[in-house]
Amino acid sequence: MEMHMILDRLLEGLHKSRELIMTQLEIVPFAIVIVILTVILAWLIRRAFSRFISRTTGDLKIDSTNYLFLSHLIVAVIYITGISFALHLFPFMRHISSSLLAGAGILAVAVGFASQQALGNIVSGIFIVIFKPYRIGDRITLKIDMRGVVEDINLRHTIVRNLENQRIIIPNAVISNEILVNSNYSDVRICRFVEIGISYQSDVDRAKEIMNEEVLAHPGYLDVRTQADMEKGIPPVTIRLISLNDSSVTLRAWVWAADAFAAFAMSCDLLESIKKRFDQEGIVIPFPQRTISYLTPKNSIEE
Secondary structure, eight states, rough: HHHHHHHHHHHHHHHHHHHHHHHHHHHHHHHHHHHHHHHHHHHHHHHHHHHHHHIIIIOOOOOOOOHHHHHHHHHHHHHHHHHHHHHHHHHGGGHHHHHHHHHHHHHHHHHHSSSSHHHHHHHHHHHHHHSSSOOTTTTETTTTEEEEEEEOOSSSEEEOTTSOOEEEEEEEEHHSSSOEEESSSSSSOOEEEEEEEOTTTTTTTHHHHHHHHHHOOOOOOOOOHHHHHTTTTTTTTTTEEEEOOSEEEEEEEEEESSSSSHHHHHHHHHHHHHHHHHHTTTOOOOOOOOOOOOOOOOHHHHO
């Protein structure tokens, strides 16, 4: 009798397990459909934002930083919501989906499953978008030798394209704590120093005249003088002797350009053209020289 009851319970358990498995298998296609629809919706949203950003930044000259970051944020919410609905179809996963769908639950799950560094990157990204130390398209410099144009600011990192067309991936938490130089912040004009050393025997006044002529003749030169500066007689190009070195005297020209890229190209052109003019007019750019004195010992003189 006891054996018969045990067999009945076993068969009943197997029957319930079979029904549960069949039920779960019936749910799987619906979950797959939800996931597919989520991916499609996220793709459509990303595509719509991409077209909107291209149109507004191209035609209306509107900053795209906010829109691009908002696109990443909306896509992330869509994925979390879609996956939550898919998980909710499975009874044993409903507690997870309920937490994901709840407003406060989203933050709790994010804190629980994401590392502190990842959450720090998201918060830093939000602060970057709000306070705008740099924007999409700005040319920034970090740690002296790391420079490029900001291409994207997403939830985790900032993408910078350097002059070699390489992409530098910098976590938002890292770049938000760095001291950086933004060439496009407030005013895109750039003042570049053009410094050249000439020999002590060369004519300093003539060298300054040559440098002034070459700067004014360059098409990329930008005259930043105000009307008041012109009335005071301030020259368009400032050139000064800034140091007396061991073998040369250094002349510096303050040269303005429309932006950082134009300033770099102009400084390279000016170094070349000034060098050629110096060669033509006998202005010497010296190499390091040393004067050696041989001292005769006092005893040797007396002998």
